[in-house]
Every structure is written in structure tokens, then in C-alpha cells.
Amino acid sequence: MTKLANEMTIAEAARTLRARELTVRELWDACAEAAEARNSDLNAFLEIFDADDATIAAAQERIDANDSSLLCGIPLAIKDNILIEGKIASAASKMLENYRATYDATVIKKLKEAGALFFGRTNMDEFAMGSSTEHSAFGPTKNPHDTARVPGGSSGGSATAVAAHMAIAALGSDTGGSIRQPAAFTGLVGLKPTYGAVSRSGLIPLGSSLDQIGPVAKTVEDARILYDAIRGEDALDSTTIPDGLYSTNPPTGGSTHLRVGVPRHLLREGVEADVLTAFDATLESLVQAGHTLVDVELPTSSHALAAYYVVMPAEVSTNLARLDGMRYGFAKRGETLLDDYLLSRTEGFGEETRRRILLGTFVLSSGYIDAYYRKADAARMVLRREFEKAFEACDVIASPTTPSPAFTFGEKSNPLAMYLEDIFTVTANLTGMPAISVPMGTVEREGPSTSFDSAQDKSLGIKKQLPVGIHFTAPHQEEDALFTIGRSVEDSR
Amino acid sequence: MATTEEVKKLAALARIKIGEAELEKFTSEFDAILAYVGQLEKLELPKSGDEKPVLRNVMREDGGPHAGGTLTQKLVEQFPQREGDALSVKQIISHD
Numbered sequence: 001m002t003k004l005a006n007e008m009t010i011a012e013a014a015r016t017l018r019a020r021e022l023t024v025r026e027l028w029d030a031c032a033e034a035a036e037a038r039n040s041d042l043n044a045f046l047e048i049f050d051a052d053d054a055t056i057a058a059a060q061e062r063i064d065a066n067d068s069s070l071l072c073g074i075p076l077a078i079k080d081n082i083l084i085e086g087k088i089a090s091a092a093s094k095m096l097e098n099y100r101a102t103y104d105a106t107v108i109k110k111l112k113e114a115g116a117l118f119f120g121r122t123n124m125d126e127f128a129m130g131s132s133t134e135h136s137a138f139g140p141t142k143n144p145h146d147t148a149r150v151p152g153g154s155s156g157g158s159a160t161a162v163a164a165h166m167a168i169a170a171l172g173s174d175t176g177g178s179i180r181q182p183a184a185f186t187g188l189v190g191l192k193p194t195y196g197a198v199s200r201s202g203l204i205p206l207g208s209s210l211d212q213i214g215p216v217a218k219t220v221e222d223a224r225i226l227y228d229a230i231r232g233e234d235a236l237d238s239t240t241i242p243d244g245l246y247s248t249n250p251p252t253g254g255s256t257h258l259r260v261g262v263p264r265h266l267l268r269e270g271v272e273a274d275v276l277t278a279f280d281a282t283l284e285s286l287v288q289a290g291h292t293l294v295d296v297e298l299p300t301s302s303h304a305l306a307a308y309y310v311v312m313p314a315e316v317s318t319n320l321a322r323l324d325g326m327r328y329g330f331a332k333r334g335e336t337l338l339d340d341y342l343l344s345r346t347e348g349f350g351e352e353t354r355r356r357i358l359l360g361t362f363v364l365s366s367g368y369i370d371a372y373y374r375k376a377d378a379a380r381m382v383l384r385r386e387f388e389k390a391f392e393a394c395d396v397i398a399s400p401t402t403p404s405p406a407f408t409f410g411e412k413s414n415p416l417a418m419y420l421e422d423i424f425t426v427t428a429n430l431t432g433m434p435a436i437s438v439p440m441g442t443v444e445r446e447g448p449s450t451s452f453d454s455a456q457d458k459s460l461g462i463k464k465q466l467p468v469g470i471h472f473t474a475p476h477q478e479e480d481a482l483f484t485i486g487r488s489v490e491d492s493r
Numbered sequence: 494m495a496t497t498e499e500v501k502k503l504a505a506l507a508r509i510k511i512g513e514a515e516l517e518k519f520t521s522e523f524d525a526i527l528a529y530v531g532q533l534e535k536l537e538l539p540k541s542g543d544e545k546p547v548l549r550n551v552m553r554e555d556g557g558p559h560a561g562g563t564l565t566q567k568l569v570e571q572f573p574q575r576e577g578d579a580l581s582v583k584q585i586i587s588h589d
Contacts, residue, residue, distance in 0.1 A: 238551040331573030
């Protein structure tokens with residue numbers, strides 16, 4: 001074997017396990033060794049689970065019996081807002097630091113049935129609010145490509161865990177780009193499925209009309225394997241959808257040659273020059289591979305981020321109202337019952353969480369709900385119609401995943417600057433359409449002038465290659481088109 | 494434009510305490526964020542009315558209950574304070 005076991009993809013590991021060249025135990029131990037060596041520096045995992053002998057033995061038995069589940073015996077990293085029965089699920093918040101999940105999320109149930117192993121729970125921005133993992137109550141996660149930089153967020157721990165080969169693949173959650181942006185920053189593939197494709201039962205909610213659980217993986221094939229395992233209608237989440245709910249017109253360009261829509265008007269400003277160069281080069285390689293490019297206009301897209309930062313905080317303020325220090329979670333006691341609520345919420349929530357709760361309370365308050373929330377909700381519908389219209393002329397719509405590569409710690413201390421990170425990714429959450437980020441090469445950046453800690457100062461002036469991603473959106477339930485175009489991008493590199 | 498008074502009031506509604514120092518910071522950040530999302534005001538939206546709603550209600554029959562008491566221990570173990578299987582909270586109505 002030329003590759004270490006922990007560096008394999010799901011597909012490779014599954015093959016090697018079945019060829020009897022590797023055991024489930026050896027695969028687990030390889031991940032554990034990598035985590036032992038790197039996690040204290042990278043802080044990808046909030047907790048690494050002990051190897052469970054019975055589960056490992058059961059997975060090995062299934063493989064020995066040539067079980068067809070490719071995920072059998074594969075160690076996965078799970079974002080800390082997805083419930084695994086008996087394990088802590090803190091959403092990287094002091095509020096839920098000691099909260100132990102009383103049931104399995106539906107995705108966890110499905111993965112257990114598939115024989116997958118859970119390696120650990122990964123760091124994230126508190127309650128998934130952020131784009132850098134700097135808002136975790138338990139310290140930031142570092143980007144393995146340059147430890148002076150963020151891995152993106154909010155699923156930054158999941159991305160770093162996979163990019164640093166401490167787990168074979170991971171689950172993240174995506175409310176405005178939280179799977180795709182960290183995947184782009186760490187050179188991985190990240191998929192935000194169609195809203196309703198994957199059950200949210202057992203996901204600690206952020207914005208319930210936007211949230212989806214999805215894979216963070218090394219390849220498009222791996223993302224597909226994980227997606228296939230977790231998707232499906234679920235009685236425990238009434239927003240899940242049956243197959244074929246949206247009309248599924250076969251892509252007119254044929255299943256392998258797609259029409260790629262490019263909204264040039266959105267790329268004229270704000271995107272860094274070398275990111276745009278990488279994007280254009282990738283599009284060119286897609287043309288070489290037989291796909292065609294189409295100009296598309298999405299005029300309301302320029303307002304998408306504004307609409308998102310109204311809808312999302314509104315849902316945050318509602319969802320997090322349940323955390324009051326009464327029945328579970330962080331509980332601080334004062335003089336009166338009101339003090340109990342105030343103290344528990346003020347000390348339990350971090351700054352960004354409190355900021356968004358207040359914003360949400362504001363946009364929903366009676367004087368402002370028409371100007372902000374209802375307007376944003378209406379804009380969301382217009383945006384969806386625009387995308388549906390655009391998809392009459394193309395099969396997927398492409399953009400860079402982010403305007404720039406991974407930024408340095410503290411670089412986006414202004415909340416609005418951080419919010420602008422999501423500019424290309426939020427539309428898919430607002431429209432409910434599926435979207436994928438696939439690596440499209442690297443760009444070069446110098447070490448930061450002010451670094452995260454003094455030990456990093458030696459990186460000053462050293463040039464690093466940082467991954468960037470290309471982003472595709474498809475119509476509802478057309479994940480297949482995303483996998484096809486994603487594979488094309490991989491093949492061209 | 495948000496005022497410190499407004500932010501204070503929102504915080505009270507959201508059951509969050511904000512210190513004086515933090516209040517200034519939050520208010521100015523609020524202004525920047527609201528100025529940004531305020532661009533929505535300029536967005537002209539088509540008149541709606543004949544549009545079919547995209548969302549639909551999903552109903553299901555009541556059914557499949559689990560046996561009583563099977564989850565009780567797991568849930569009460571999370572209580573910050575308890576008396577037996579009961580959640581213990583402050584007295585809300587006082588007698589004096």
C-alpha cells in the first residue's frame with residue numbers, strides 16, 4: 001500500500017477492507033494515530049471517542065461476509081450539533097457543554113445501520129453561527145494547509161478532521177454555506193443537499209427553514225456515498241420530501257454533458273483576481289470535457305445575503321428561546337425566576353449568538369417585521385423563481401465558493417465582514433436547492449503579518465498554497481447533476 | 494438606526510443581559526448590519542396574489558407511542574435540579 005489507511009477515501013478504504021489488506025481495527029487505529037499527533041494543535045475534535053470493540057468487531061464481521069455497505073467500518077467525524085445517543089452534543093456552546101443526547105439523530109441511525117463508526121465530535125462555530133470556527137466556546141480550529149488561517153465554518157472541525165486525515169469523511173450542517181465554505185478552504189468536497197432531502201431530526205437547529213445535514217469528503221464519489229446513506233423521507237421531520245416531488249426533467253445536454261450557467265454579473269467585483277483566474281480555468285476545462293457554458297442573469301442574487309441575514313437571525317432567536325436553563329443545559333441561579341433565565345442565557349451564550357438573537361428579535365418586532373422579515377421572505381420567493389427560470393437554460397449554475405481563500409485568525413473581527421463570506425453560498429439555502437463545492441486548485445498567499453500566536457511568527461513572509469473551491473447549484477432534487485459536474489472538475493485536474 | 498435604548502429593550506425581550514460597555518459595541522454593530530440588510534427596502538418585488546404557495550402542510554396520524562416511562566430517566570438526568578423525577582424550579586407566586 002502506498003497510501004496510509006487514514007489517507008484513503010471511503011471508496012478506497014472499502015475496497016482495501018474487502019481485499020483483506022486492511023482490518024477495521026487497523027483503519028480506526030490509523031485515524032487515532034493521526035489524531036493523537038495533530039488534534040492538540042489543530043483542535044478539530046472536541047472529543048475523540050474510545051474505540052468500541054464490539055462495534056469494530058461487528059463491522060469486521062459484516063465485511064468478512066462481503067456486506068455491500070461501503071460505509072461499513074469507516075471512521076467518520078460528526079459535527080457537534082448532530083445527536084449521537086449517550087454522547088455529549090454541545091454545538092460548541094457553553095450552554096450545552098454537558099448536554100448528553102437522549103436519542104440518535106436520524107442520520108446517525110442510518111449510518112449505524114450502514115455499519116459506519118463514529119470517531120469523534122468536531123468543533124464548530126457556536127450553534128453553527130459563523131464562517132471561521134472562531135466563535136466556538138472551546139477555541140478555534142486551525143486550517144491544516146496553513147495553521148495561521150481558519151478552516152472556515154461553521155463545520156470547520158469536520159473539514160480539518162478530514163483534510164488532516166484524522167477521519168475518512170465527516171458530516172457537517174449547512175445553513176448558509178457551513179459545509180461548502182470550509183470544504184473550499186481545506187481542499188475538500190462539501191455538499192448541501194436539497195432542503196428536505198436529509199432529515200433534520202436530531203440536528204440542533206440554527207435556521208430551521210435553511211438547515212441541511214450533508215457530507216464533507218475527500219472526493220465527489222465519497223460525498224455521494226455518504227449522501228446516499230443519510231438521505232430519505234423521515235416521519236420525524238415533516239419537512240423531508242419523497243423522491244420525485246419536484247419534476248425531474250432529464251438534463252437536456254445528456255447525462256454527461258451539462259449546460260453550465262455562469263452569472264458573470266455577480267463576479268465583476270469582490271472576487272480576488274487569482275480566485276477568478278482559477279474559476280475561469282476550471283470552466284475552460286469543463287468546456288474541454290464537452291460541457292457548454294451559458295450566461296445567466298440572477299438579479300435578485302445581489303440581495304440574497306441581506307435577505308439571509310434577516311431570515312436566519314429571526315429563526316435563531318426563535319429556535320434558541322428554548323434554551324433557558326430550566327430543563328437541561330447551562331443553568332445559573334439568581335434571586336428570581338427571571339434572573340435564572342437572564343443569567344443562564346447571558347453566561348451560556350457566546351457573543352455572536354447573543355448578537356444574532358438580538359438581531360432576530362429586532363427583525364421580528366412589530367415595528368419592523370414588515371420592513372425586514374416579510375420583505376426578506378418575499379425576496380426569497382423571487383430569488384427561487386429567478387433560479388427556476390435560469391434553470392430552463394442550464395443544468396447547473398457555477399460560481400467560486402468564496403471570493404477569497406482561507407483568511408487569518410481575527411481578520412474578520414467585524415461581524416459584517418464575516419457575514420460577507422457567505423455571499424455565494426446563501427442562495428442555495430434560501431431557495432432550498434442543492435449545491436456542492438469541489439476543489440479547483442490553489443492560490444498563493446503570504447504568511448499573515450499578525451498571526452494567531454507567537455509560535456506562528458516564523459510563518460511570516462512564507463508563501464503558502466491555499467485551496468479554493470468551485471461551487472455549483474442545481475434544481476431541487478438534481479444532486480445527480482452536481483455529482484456529474486463535480487466529477488468532471490476532478491477529472492480535469 | 495438603532496439606539497442603545499432599543500438594543501436594551503430587545504435584550505430584555507430576548508432574556509439576555511447586556512453590560513453598559515457591550516451595549517455601545519452591539520449598537521454600533523447593529524447599525525452596520527441593519528444598514529446592510531436595509532438594502533432590501535430598495536428591492537422592488539413583483540405584485541403577488543396569483544402565485545401558488547410553494548409550501549404545503551404535512552399532516553400525519555397520531556400513533557406509534559412508546560411505552561410510558563422509557564425515556565424518563567434519560568430526561569430527568571439532564572435536569573439542573575430535581576426532586577425525584579420532578580423538575581425543581583423557583584417558587585413563582587410568593588405567599589407574602
